[in-house]
Amino acid sequence: MNITSDMIYGYTDGMILCCLSEQDSYGYAINNFILEKSGFKYELKEATLYTTFRRLEKQGHVTSYWGNESSGPRRRYYSITQEGRAYLKQRIREWKEIRQLMDAFFIDKKEEETET
Amino acid sequence: MNMEEKIILYINRAFAGSPAAEKTEEAKEALCADLLEKYRGLIEKGHSPEAAYQATISGIGDIFELVDSVTGENREKALPSSSKILPAAESFQKWGPAAVCGIFFLLWLIRFYLAPGLLFASGLPTFLLGAVLGALGMRAFLHRNRLSFAPLLPKEQRPYQLVWGGCGLLFLAALFSRRLNPALWLIPAGAVALHQVISAWIAFSASRKEEDFHE
Incomplete structure:
Protein backbone atom coordinates (compact mmCIF):
# COMPACT_ATOMS: atom_id res chain seq x y z
CA MET A 1 0.00 0.00 0.00
CA ASN A 2 1.29 3.43 -0.91
CA ILE A 3 0.81 5.86 1.95
CA THR A 4 -0.19 9.35 0.84
CA SER A 5 0.67 12.49 2.78
CA ASP A 6 -3.06 13.15 3.34
CA MET A 7 -3.32 9.93 5.35
CA ILE A 8 -0.45 10.98 7.62
CA TYR A 9 -1.37 14.67 7.79
CA GLY A 10 -1.40 15.80 11.41
CA TYR A 11 1.11 13.20 12.55
CA THR A 12 4.22 14.51 10.82
CA ASP A 13 5.31 16.42 13.94
CA GLY A 14 4.83 13.27 16.07
CA MET A 15 6.96 11.21 13.68
CA ILE A 16 9.77 13.77 13.72
CA LEU A 17 9.67 14.11 17.51
CA CYS A 18 9.74 10.32 17.80
CA CYS A 19 13.00 10.27 15.82
CA LEU A 20 14.49 13.12 17.87
CA SER A 21 13.51 11.46 21.16
CA GLU A 22 16.23 8.87 20.41
CA GLN A 23 19.00 11.34 19.45
CA ASP A 24 19.65 14.74 17.90
CA SER A 25 19.42 14.56 14.15
CA TYR A 26 19.23 16.56 10.89
CA GLY A 27 16.82 16.70 7.94
CA TYR A 28 18.19 14.00 5.66
CA ALA A 29 18.80 11.53 8.53
CA ILE A 30 15.31 12.14 9.96
CA ASN A 31 13.74 11.50 6.56
CA ASN A 32 15.75 8.28 6.24
CA PHE A 33 14.63 7.23 9.72
CA ILE A 34 10.97 7.73 8.74
CA LEU A 35 11.50 5.92 5.44
CA GLU A 36 13.07 2.88 7.13
CA LYS A 37 10.62 2.86 10.04
CA SER A 38 7.69 2.86 7.59
CA GLY A 39 9.15 -0.11 5.72
CA PHE A 40 10.03 2.15 2.75
CA LYS A 41 6.36 3.02 2.26
CA TYR A 42 6.48 6.66 3.27
CA GLU A 43 8.96 9.45 2.67
CA LEU A 44 8.45 13.04 3.73
CA LYS A 45 8.85 15.84 1.21
CA GLU A 46 11.63 18.24 2.23
CA ALA A 47 9.20 21.18 2.10
CA THR A 48 6.91 19.45 4.62
CA LEU A 49 9.87 18.42 6.76
CA TYR A 50 11.33 21.93 6.98
CA THR A 51 7.96 23.61 7.46
CA THR A 52 7.32 21.21 10.36
CA PHE A 53 10.79 21.94 11.81
CA ARG A 54 10.04 25.65 11.81
CA ARG A 55 6.65 25.12 13.44
CA LEU A 56 8.07 22.82 16.13
CA GLU A 57 10.89 25.29 16.81
CA LYS A 58 8.43 28.17 17.09
CA GLN A 59 6.30 26.17 19.53
CA GLY A 60 9.40 25.38 21.62
CA HIS A 61 9.24 21.61 21.02
CA VAL A 62 12.66 21.50 19.36
CA THR A 63 15.80 23.61 19.28
CA SER A 64 18.39 23.63 16.52
CA TYR A 65 22.12 24.18 16.12
CA TRP A 66 24.72 23.99 13.36
CA GLY A 67 26.90 20.95 12.92
CA ASN A 68 30.65 21.41 12.57
CA GLU A 69 31.15 20.02 9.05
CA SER A 70 34.52 21.11 7.73
CA SER A 71 33.54 21.19 4.04
CA GLY A 72 30.39 21.93 2.07
CA PRO A 73 27.14 23.34 3.44
CA ARG A 74 26.67 22.80 7.17
CA ARG A 75 23.96 20.52 8.56
CA ARG A 76 21.30 21.90 10.84
CA TYR A 77 20.77 19.57 13.81
CA TYR A 78 17.53 19.43 15.78
CA SER A 79 17.14 18.52 19.43
CA ILE A 80 13.92 17.75 21.31
CA THR A 81 13.13 19.90 24.37
CA GLN A 82 11.35 18.89 27.60
CA GLU A 83 8.19 20.55 26.23
CA GLY A 84 8.67 18.53 23.07
CA ARG A 85 8.88 15.27 25.02
CA ALA A 86 5.69 16.16 26.93
CA TYR A 87 3.99 17.02 23.64
CA LEU A 88 5.11 13.71 22.12
CA LYS A 89 3.64 11.80 25.09
CA GLN A 90 0.38 13.67 24.62
CA ARG A 91 0.35 12.84 20.86
CA ILE A 92 0.97 9.16 21.62
CA ARG A 93 -1.92 9.12 24.12
CA GLU A 94 -4.17 10.78 21.53
CA TRP A 95 -3.15 8.26 18.90
CA LYS A 96 -3.95 5.31 21.17
CA GLU A 97 -7.43 6.73 21.76
CA ILE A 98 -7.98 7.33 18.04
CA ARG A 99 -6.77 3.82 17.24
CA GLN A 100 -9.17 2.30 19.79
CA LEU A 101 -11.98 4.37 18.34
CA MET A 102 -11.24 3.42 14.74
CA ASP A 103 -10.68 -0.23 15.66
CA ALA A 104 -14.26 -0.29 16.98
CA PHE A 105 -15.36 0.48 13.42
CA PHE A 106 -12.77 -1.20 11.23
CA ILE A 107 -12.11 -4.46 13.12
CA ASP A 108 -15.78 -5.50 12.79
CA LYS A 109 -15.67 -4.62 9.10
CA LYS A 110 -12.48 -6.63 8.68
CA GLU A 111 -14.20 -9.67 10.19
CA GLU A 112 -17.15 -9.17 7.84
CA GLU A 113 -14.79 -8.94 4.86
CA THR A 114 -12.93 -12.12 5.81
CA GLU A 115 -16.23 -13.98 6.26
CA THR A 116 -17.34 -13.01 2.73
CA MET B 1 27.60 22.86 -14.46
CA LEU B 79 7.41 44.56 11.15
CA PRO B 80 7.75 47.49 13.53
CA SER B 81 6.00 47.34 16.88
CA SER B 82 3.58 50.03 15.71
CA SER B 83 2.08 47.65 13.16
CA LYS B 84 0.78 45.41 15.91
CA ILE B 85 -2.69 46.05 17.29
CA LEU B 86 -2.59 49.09 19.49
CA PRO B 87 -4.95 50.32 22.19
CA ALA B 88 -7.30 53.01 20.83
CA ALA B 89 -5.58 55.96 22.60
CA GLU B 90 -2.09 54.98 21.51
CA SER B 91 -3.32 54.29 18.02
CA PHE B 92 -4.93 57.75 17.81
CA GLN B 93 -1.72 59.37 19.08
CA LYS B 94 0.24 57.65 16.35
CA TRP B 95 -2.23 58.21 13.52
CA GLY B 96 -3.57 61.64 14.61
CA PRO B 97 -1.11 63.99 12.89
CA ALA B 98 -1.20 61.98 9.68
CA ALA B 99 -5.02 61.93 9.79
CA VAL B 100 -5.16 65.75 10.23
CA CYS B 101 -2.80 66.26 7.27
CA GLY B 102 -4.83 63.74 5.27
CA ILE B 103 -8.07 65.62 5.99
CA PHE B 104 -6.44 68.90 4.91
CA PHE B 105 -5.24 67.18 1.75
CA LEU B 106 -8.71 65.82 0.97
CA LEU B 107 -10.31 69.22 1.62
CA TRP B 108 -7.81 70.79 -0.71
CA LEU B 109 -8.46 68.10 -3.34
CA ILE B 110 -12.22 68.66 -3.17
CA ARG B 111 -11.83 72.41 -3.30
CA PHE B 112 -9.33 72.29 -6.13
CA TYR B 113 -11.39 70.07 -8.40
CA LEU B 114 -14.98 70.86 -7.41
CA ALA B 115 -14.96 74.49 -6.31
CA PRO B 116 -11.91 76.28 -7.67
CA GLY B 117 -11.48 79.87 -6.70
CA LEU B 118 -13.32 79.72 -3.37
CA LEU B 119 -10.41 79.92 -0.94
CA PHE B 120 -7.21 80.28 -2.88
CA ALA B 121 -6.21 81.22 -6.35
CA SER B 122 -6.46 78.21 -8.62
CA GLY B 123 -3.58 76.86 -10.64
CA LEU B 124 -0.10 75.58 -9.96
CA PRO B 125 0.52 77.29 -6.55
CA THR B 126 -2.66 75.77 -5.10
CA PHE B 127 -1.77 72.40 -6.49
CA LEU B 128 1.71 72.61 -4.98
CA LEU B 129 0.22 73.58 -1.59
CA GLY B 130 -1.88 70.40 -1.60
CA ALA B 131 1.06 68.29 -2.70
CA VAL B 132 3.18 69.72 0.16
CA LEU B 133 0.38 68.98 2.66
CA GLY B 134 0.16 65.39 1.42
CA ALA B 135 3.93 64.95 1.61
CA LEU B 136 4.01 66.45 5.14
CA GLY B 137 1.26 64.05 6.24
CA MET B 138 3.19 61.08 4.94
CA ARG B 139 6.43 62.35 6.52
CA ALA B 140 4.69 62.83 9.89
CA PHE B 141 3.18 59.35 9.73
CA LEU B 142 6.49 57.67 8.89
CA HIS B 143 8.43 59.69 11.47
CA ARG B 144 6.00 59.02 14.34
CA ASN B 145 5.94 55.31 13.53
CA ARG B 146 9.73 55.19 13.12
CA LEU B 147 9.40 53.91 9.59
CA SER B 148 11.67 54.79 6.70
CA PHE B 149 10.94 55.50 3.05
CA ALA B 150 13.24 52.67 1.96
CA PRO B 151 10.68 49.79 2.13
CA LEU B 152 8.21 51.91 0.16
CA LEU B 153 10.72 52.24 -2.64
CA PRO B 154 12.31 48.80 -3.21
CA LYS B 155 15.68 49.04 -4.91
CA GLU B 156 14.93 46.43 -7.58
CA GLN B 157 11.99 48.55 -8.81
CA ARG B 158 14.01 51.77 -9.00
CA PRO B 159 13.92 52.07 -12.85
CA TYR B 160 10.11 51.79 -12.84
CA GLN B 161 9.84 54.33 -10.02
CA LEU B 162 11.99 56.78 -11.97
CA VAL B 163 9.96 56.35 -15.16
CA TRP B 164 6.55 56.65 -13.50
CA GLY B 165 7.71 59.41 -11.12
CA GLY B 166 9.22 61.39 -14.00
CA CYS B 167 6.15 60.91 -16.18
CA GLY B 168 3.90 61.85 -13.26
CA LEU B 169 5.78 65.13 -12.80
CA LEU B 170 5.71 65.77 -16.54
CA PHE B 171 1.96 65.10 -16.56
CA LEU B 172 1.41 67.60 -13.72
CA ALA B 173 3.52 70.21 -15.50
CA ALA B 174 1.58 69.61 -18.70
CA LEU B 175 -1.71 70.05 -16.82
CA PHE B 176 -0.80 73.65 -16.07
CA SER B 177 0.62 74.44 -19.47
CA ARG B 178 -1.83 75.29 -22.24
CA ARG B 179 0.77 74.47 -24.90
CA LEU B 180 1.33 70.94 -23.61
CA ASN B 181 -2.35 70.25 -22.89
CA PRO B 182 -3.22 68.72 -26.29
CA ALA B 183 -0.35 66.23 -25.95
CA LEU B 184 -1.38 65.16 -22.45
CA TRP B 185 -2.34 61.63 -23.49
CA LEU B 186 1.16 61.03 -24.88
CA ILE B 187 2.70 61.08 -21.38
CA PRO B 188 0.97 58.00 -19.85
CA ALA B 189 1.31 56.19 -23.19
CA GLY B 190 5.04 56.99 -23.15
CA ALA B 191 5.30 55.76 -19.55
CA VAL B 192 3.71 52.42 -20.50
CA ALA B 193 6.09 52.06 -23.46
CA LEU B 194 9.13 52.86 -21.29
CA HIS B 195 7.89 50.39 -18.66
CA GLN B 196 7.80 47.65 -21.31
CA VAL B 197 11.27 48.54 -22.57
CA ILE B 198 12.67 48.34 -19.02
CA SER B 199 10.94 44.99 -18.39
CA ALA B 200 12.39 43.57 -21.61
CA TRP B 201 15.86 44.87 -20.76
CA ILE B 202 15.74 43.37 -17.23
CA ALA B 203 14.60 39.99 -18.63
CA PHE B 204 17.36 40.12 -21.26
CA SER B 205 20.04 40.93 -18.64
CA ALA B 206 18.80 38.09 -16.42
CA SER B 207 18.97 35.58 -19.29
CA ARG B 208 22.52 36.76 -20.15
CA LYS B 209 23.58 36.27 -16.53
CA GLU B 210 22.07 32.79 -16.52
CA GLU B 211 23.88 31.87 -19.74
CA ASP B 212 27.18 33.07 -18.25
CA PHE B 213 26.51 30.95 -15.15
CA HIS B 214 25.83 27.83 -17.29
CA GLU B 215 29.05 28.38 -19.25
Whole structure:
Protein backbone atom coordinates (compact mmCIF):
# COMPACT_ATOMS: atom_id res chain seq x y z
CA MET A 1 0.00 0.00 0.00
CA ASN A 2 1.29 3.43 -0.91
CA ILE A 3 0.81 5.86 1.95
CA THR A 4 -0.19 9.35 0.84
CA SER A 5 0.67 12.49 2.78
CA ASP A 6 -3.06 13.15 3.34
CA MET A 7 -3.32 9.93 5.35
CA ILE A 8 -0.45 10.98 7.62
CA TYR A 9 -1.37 14.67 7.79
CA GLY A 10 -1.40 15.80 11.41
CA TYR A 11 1.11 13.20 12.55
CA THR A 12 4.22 14.51 10.82
CA ASP A 13 5.31 16.42 13.94
CA GLY A 14 4.83 13.27 16.07
CA MET A 15 6.96 11.21 13.68
CA ILE A 16 9.77 13.77 13.72
CA LEU A 17 9.67 14.11 17.51
CA CYS A 18 9.74 10.32 17.80
CA CYS A 19 13.00 10.27 15.82
CA LEU A 20 14.49 13.12 17.87
CA SER A 21 13.51 11.46 21.16
CA GLU A 22 16.23 8.87 20.41
CA GLN A 23 19.00 11.34 19.45
CA ASP A 24 19.65 14.74 17.90
CA SER A 25 19.42 14.56 14.15
CA TYR A 26 19.23 16.56 10.89
CA GLY A 27 16.82 16.70 7.94
CA TYR A 28 18.19 14.00 5.66
CA ALA A 29 18.80 11.53 8.53
CA ILE A 30 15.31 12.14 9.96
CA ASN A 31 13.74 11.50 6.56
CA ASN A 32 15.75 8.28 6.24
CA PHE A 33 14.63 7.23 9.72
CA ILE A 34 10.97 7.73 8.74
CA LEU A 35 11.50 5.92 5.44
CA GLU A 36 13.07 2.88 7.13
CA LYS A 37 10.62 2.86 10.04
CA SER A 38 7.69 2.86 7.59
CA GLY A 39 9.15 -0.11 5.72
CA PHE A 40 10.03 2.15 2.75
CA LYS A 41 6.36 3.02 2.26
CA TYR A 42 6.48 6.66 3.27
CA GLU A 43 8.96 9.45 2.67
CA LEU A 44 8.45 13.04 3.73
CA LYS A 45 8.85 15.84 1.21
CA GLU A 46 11.63 18.24 2.23
CA ALA A 47 9.20 21.18 2.10
CA THR A 48 6.91 19.45 4.62
CA LEU A 49 9.87 18.42 6.76
CA TYR A 50 11.33 21.93 6.98
CA THR A 51 7.96 23.61 7.46
CA THR A 52 7.32 21.21 10.36
CA PHE A 53 10.79 21.94 11.81
CA ARG A 54 10.04 25.65 11.81
CA ARG A 55 6.65 25.12 13.44
CA LEU A 56 8.07 22.82 16.13
CA GLU A 57 10.89 25.29 16.81
CA LYS A 58 8.43 28.17 17.09
CA GLN A 59 6.30 26.17 19.53
CA GLY A 60 9.40 25.38 21.62
CA HIS A 61 9.24 21.61 21.02
CA VAL A 62 12.66 21.50 19.36
CA THR A 63 15.80 23.61 19.28
CA SER A 64 18.39 23.63 16.52
CA TYR A 65 22.12 24.18 16.12
CA TRP A 66 24.72 23.99 13.36
CA GLY A 67 26.90 20.95 12.92
CA ASN A 68 30.65 21.41 12.57
CA GLU A 69 31.15 20.02 9.05
CA SER A 70 34.52 21.11 7.73
CA SER A 71 33.54 21.19 4.04
CA GLY A 72 30.39 21.93 2.07
CA PRO A 73 27.14 23.34 3.44
CA ARG A 74 26.67 22.80 7.17
CA ARG A 75 23.96 20.52 8.56
CA ARG A 76 21.30 21.90 10.84
CA TYR A 77 20.77 19.57 13.81
CA TYR A 78 17.53 19.43 15.78
CA SER A 79 17.14 18.52 19.43
CA ILE A 80 13.92 17.75 21.31
CA THR A 81 13.13 19.90 24.37
CA GLN A 82 11.35 18.89 27.60
CA GLU A 83 8.19 20.55 26.23
CA GLY A 84 8.67 18.53 23.07
CA ARG A 85 8.88 15.27 25.02
CA ALA A 86 5.69 16.16 26.93
CA TYR A 87 3.99 17.02 23.64
CA LEU A 88 5.11 13.71 22.12
CA LYS A 89 3.64 11.80 25.09
CA GLN A 90 0.38 13.67 24.62
CA ARG A 91 0.35 12.84 20.86
CA ILE A 92 0.97 9.16 21.62
CA ARG A 93 -1.92 9.12 24.12
CA GLU A 94 -4.17 10.78 21.53
CA TRP A 95 -3.15 8.26 18.90
CA LYS A 96 -3.95 5.31 21.17
CA GLU A 97 -7.43 6.73 21.76
CA ILE A 98 -7.98 7.33 18.04
CA ARG A 99 -6.77 3.82 17.24
CA GLN A 100 -9.17 2.30 19.79
CA LEU A 101 -11.98 4.37 18.34
CA MET A 102 -11.24 3.42 14.74
CA ASP A 103 -10.68 -0.23 15.66
CA ALA A 104 -14.26 -0.29 16.98
CA PHE A 105 -15.36 0.48 13.42
CA PHE A 106 -12.77 -1.20 11.23
CA ILE A 107 -12.11 -4.46 13.12
CA ASP A 108 -15.78 -5.50 12.79
CA LYS A 109 -15.67 -4.62 9.10
CA LYS A 110 -12.48 -6.63 8.68
CA GLU A 111 -14.20 -9.67 10.19
CA GLU A 112 -17.15 -9.17 7.84
CA GLU A 113 -14.79 -8.94 4.86
CA THR A 114 -12.93 -12.12 5.81
CA GLU A 115 -16.23 -13.98 6.26
CA THR A 116 -17.34 -13.01 2.73
CA MET B 1 27.60 22.86 -14.46
CA ASN B 2 27.32 19.58 -12.58
CA MET B 3 24.15 18.27 -10.92
CA GLU B 4 25.17 19.39 -7.42
CA GLU B 5 25.55 22.96 -8.67
CA LYS B 6 22.16 22.61 -10.37
CA ILE B 7 20.57 21.63 -7.02
CA ILE B 8 22.09 24.70 -5.33
CA LEU B 9 20.93 26.88 -8.23
CA TYR B 10 17.39 25.47 -7.92
CA ILE B 11 17.25 26.41 -4.22
CA ASN B 12 18.75 29.85 -4.83
CA ARG B 13 16.15 30.51 -7.52
CA ALA B 14 13.31 29.40 -5.25
CA PHE B 15 14.44 31.89 -2.61
CA ALA B 16 15.22 34.67 -5.13
CA GLY B 17 13.24 37.78 -4.30
CA SER B 18 12.83 36.80 -0.65
CA PRO B 19 13.94 39.44 1.83
CA ALA B 20 17.60 38.90 2.66
CA ALA B 21 17.72 37.78 6.27
CA GLU B 22 19.78 35.48 8.44
CA LYS B 23 16.89 32.98 8.73
CA THR B 24 16.55 32.75 4.94
CA GLU B 25 20.26 32.11 4.44
CA GLU B 26 20.26 29.50 7.22
CA ALA B 27 17.25 27.68 5.73
CA LYS B 28 18.89 27.67 2.30
CA GLU B 29 22.17 26.30 3.66
CA ALA B 30 20.51 23.55 5.72
CA LEU B 31 18.25 22.54 2.83
CA CYS B 32 21.18 22.45 0.38
CA ALA B 33 23.20 20.26 2.78
CA ASP B 34 20.33 17.77 3.06
CA LEU B 35 19.56 17.71 -0.67
CA LEU B 36 23.21 17.23 -1.64
CA GLU B 37 23.49 14.34 0.82
CA LYS B 38 20.33 12.80 -0.62
CA TYR B 39 21.69 13.23 -4.16
CA ARG B 40 25.01 11.58 -3.25
CA GLY B 41 23.14 8.75 -1.54
CA LEU B 42 21.16 8.10 -4.73
CA ILE B 43 24.37 8.13 -6.82
CA GLU B 44 25.91 5.59 -4.43
CA LYS B 45 22.83 3.40 -4.93
CA GLY B 46 23.56 3.36 -8.66
CA HIS B 47 21.30 6.09 -10.03
CA SER B 48 22.54 8.12 -12.99
CA PRO B 49 23.34 11.77 -12.19
CA GLU B 50 20.28 12.94 -14.17
CA ALA B 51 17.91 10.46 -12.47
CA ALA B 52 19.36 11.29 -9.03
CA TYR B 53 18.91 15.01 -9.71
CA GLN B 54 15.30 14.51 -10.83
CA ALA B 55 14.50 12.34 -7.78
CA THR B 56 16.09 14.89 -5.42
CA ILE B 57 14.19 17.84 -6.89
CA SER B 58 10.84 16.05 -7.10
CA GLY B 59 11.30 14.91 -3.48
CA ILE B 60 11.30 18.52 -2.27
CA GLY B 61 7.56 18.90 -2.81
CA ASP B 62 6.01 22.36 -2.70
CA ILE B 63 9.15 24.49 -2.31
CA PHE B 64 7.07 27.68 -2.01
CA GLU B 65 5.39 26.28 1.11
CA LEU B 66 8.85 26.20 2.64
CA VAL B 67 9.90 29.60 1.24
CA ASP B 68 6.70 31.12 2.64
CA SER B 69 7.24 29.56 6.06
CA VAL B 70 10.76 31.06 6.20
CA THR B 71 10.10 34.45 4.61
CA GLY B 72 6.76 34.84 6.42
CA GLU B 73 8.63 34.64 9.70
CA ASN B 74 11.17 37.18 8.46
CA ARG B 75 8.39 39.60 7.53
CA GLU B 76 6.81 39.14 10.94
CA LYS B 77 10.11 40.01 12.64
CA ALA B 78 10.75 42.95 10.33
CA LEU B 79 7.41 44.56 11.15
CA PRO B 80 7.75 47.49 13.53
CA SER B 81 6.00 47.34 16.88
CA SER B 82 3.58 50.03 15.71
CA SER B 83 2.08 47.65 13.16
CA LYS B 84 0.78 45.41 15.91
CA ILE B 85 -2.69 46.05 17.29
CA LEU B 86 -2.59 49.09 19.49
CA PRO B 87 -4.95 50.32 22.19
CA ALA B 88 -7.30 53.01 20.83
CA ALA B 89 -5.58 55.96 22.60
CA GLU B 90 -2.09 54.98 21.51
CA SER B 91 -3.32 54.29 18.02
CA PHE B 92 -4.93 57.75 17.81
CA GLN B 93 -1.72 59.37 19.08
CA LYS B 94 0.24 57.65 16.35
CA TRP B 95 -2.23 58.21 13.52
CA GLY B 96 -3.57 61.64 14.61
CA PRO B 97 -1.11 63.99 12.89
CA ALA B 98 -1.20 61.98 9.68
CA ALA B 99 -5.02 61.93 9.79
CA VAL B 100 -5.16 65.75 10.23
CA CYS B 101 -2.80 66.26 7.27
CA GLY B 102 -4.83 63.74 5.27
CA ILE B 103 -8.07 65.62 5.99
CA PHE B 104 -6.44 68.90 4.91
CA PHE B 105 -5.24 67.18 1.75
CA LEU B 106 -8.71 65.82 0.97
CA LEU B 107 -10.31 69.22 1.62
CA TRP B 108 -7.81 70.79 -0.71
CA LEU B 109 -8.46 68.10 -3.34
CA ILE B 110 -12.22 68.66 -3.17
CA ARG B 111 -11.83 72.41 -3.30
CA PHE B 112 -9.33 72.29 -6.13
CA TYR B 113 -11.39 70.07 -8.40
CA LEU B 114 -14.98 70.86 -7.41
CA ALA B 115 -14.96 74.49 -6.31
CA PRO B 116 -11.91 76.28 -7.67
CA GLY B 117 -11.48 79.87 -6.70
CA LEU B 118 -13.32 79.72 -3.37
CA LEU B 119 -10.41 79.92 -0.94
CA PHE B 120 -7.21 80.28 -2.88
CA ALA B 121 -6.21 81.22 -6.35
CA SER B 122 -6.46 78.21 -8.62
CA GLY B 123 -3.58 76.86 -10.64
CA LEU B 124 -0.10 75.58 -9.96
CA PRO B 125 0.52 77.29 -6.55
CA THR B 126 -2.66 75.77 -5.10
CA PHE B 127 -1.77 72.40 -6.49
CA LEU B 128 1.71 72.61 -4.98
CA LEU B 129 0.22 73.58 -1.59
CA GLY B 130 -1.88 70.40 -1.60
CA ALA B 131 1.06 68.29 -2.70
CA VAL B 132 3.18 69.72 0.16
CA LEU B 133 0.38 68.98 2.66
CA GLY B 134 0.16 65.39 1.42
CA ALA B 135 3.93 64.95 1.61
CA LEU B 136 4.01 66.45 5.14
CA GLY B 137 1.26 64.05 6.24
CA MET B 138 3.19 61.08 4.94
CA ARG B 139 6.43 62.35 6.52
CA ALA B 140 4.69 62.83 9.89
CA PHE B 141 3.18 59.35 9.73
CA LEU B 142 6.49 57.67 8.89
CA HIS B 143 8.43 59.69 11.47
CA ARG B 144 6.00 59.02 14.34
CA ASN B 145 5.94 55.31 13.53
CA ARG B 146 9.73 55.19 13.12
CA LEU B 147 9.40 53.91 9.59
CA SER B 148 11.67 54.79 6.70
CA PHE B 149 10.94 55.50 3.05
CA ALA B 150 13.24 52.67 1.96
CA PRO B 151 10.68 49.79 2.13
CA LEU B 152 8.21 51.91 0.16
CA LEU B 153 10.72 52.24 -2.64
CA PRO B 154 12.31 48.80 -3.21
CA LYS B 155 15.68 49.04 -4.91
CA GLU B 156 14.93 46.43 -7.58
CA GLN B 157 11.99 48.55 -8.81
CA ARG B 158 14.01 51.77 -9.00
CA PRO B 159 13.92 52.07 -12.85
CA TYR B 160 10.11 51.79 -12.84
CA GLN B 161 9.84 54.33 -10.02
CA LEU B 162 11.99 56.78 -11.97
CA VAL B 163 9.96 56.35 -15.16
CA TRP B 164 6.55 56.65 -13.50
CA GLY B 165 7.71 59.41 -11.12
CA GLY B 166 9.22 61.39 -14.00
CA CYS B 167 6.15 60.91 -16.18
CA GLY B 168 3.90 61.85 -13.26
CA LEU B 169 5.78 65.13 -12.80
CA LEU B 170 5.71 65.77 -16.54
CA PHE B 171 1.96 65.10 -16.56
CA LEU B 172 1.41 67.60 -13.72
CA ALA B 173 3.52 70.21 -15.50
CA ALA B 174 1.58 69.61 -18.70
CA LEU B 175 -1.71 70.05 -16.82
CA PHE B 176 -0.80 73.65 -16.07
CA SER B 177 0.62 74.44 -19.47
CA ARG B 178 -1.83 75.29 -22.24
CA ARG B 179 0.77 74.47 -24.90
CA LEU B 180 1.33 70.94 -23.61
CA ASN B 181 -2.35 70.25 -22.89
CA PRO B 182 -3.22 68.72 -26.29
CA ALA B 183 -0.35 66.23 -25.95
CA LEU B 184 -1.38 65.16 -22.45
CA TRP B 185 -2.34 61.63 -23.49
CA LEU B 186 1.16 61.03 -24.88
CA ILE B 187 2.70 61.08 -21.38
CA PRO B 188 0.97 58.00 -19.85
CA ALA B 189 1.31 56.19 -23.19
CA GLY B 190 5.04 56.99 -23.15
CA ALA B 191 5.30 55.76 -19.55
CA VAL B 192 3.71 52.42 -20.50
CA ALA B 193 6.09 52.06 -23.46
CA LEU B 194 9.13 52.86 -21.29
CA HIS B 195 7.89 50.39 -18.66
CA GLN B 196 7.80 47.65 -21.31
CA VAL B 197 11.27 48.54 -22.57
CA ILE B 198 12.67 48.34 -19.02
CA SER B 199 10.94 44.99 -18.39
CA ALA B 200 12.39 43.57 -21.61
CA TRP B 201 15.86 44.87 -20.76
CA ILE B 202 15.74 43.37 -17.23
CA ALA B 203 14.60 39.99 -18.63
CA PHE B 204 17.36 40.12 -21.26
CA SER B 205 20.04 40.93 -18.64
CA ALA B 206 18.80 38.09 -16.42
CA SER B 207 18.97 35.58 -19.29
CA ARG B 208 22.52 36.76 -20.15
CA LYS B 209 23.58 36.27 -16.53
CA GLU B 210 22.07 32.79 -16.52
CA GLU B 211 23.88 31.87 -19.74
CA ASP B 212 27.18 33.07 -18.25
CA PHE B 213 26.51 30.95 -15.15
CA HIS B 214 25.83 27.83 -17.29
CA GLU B 215 29.05 28.38 -19.25
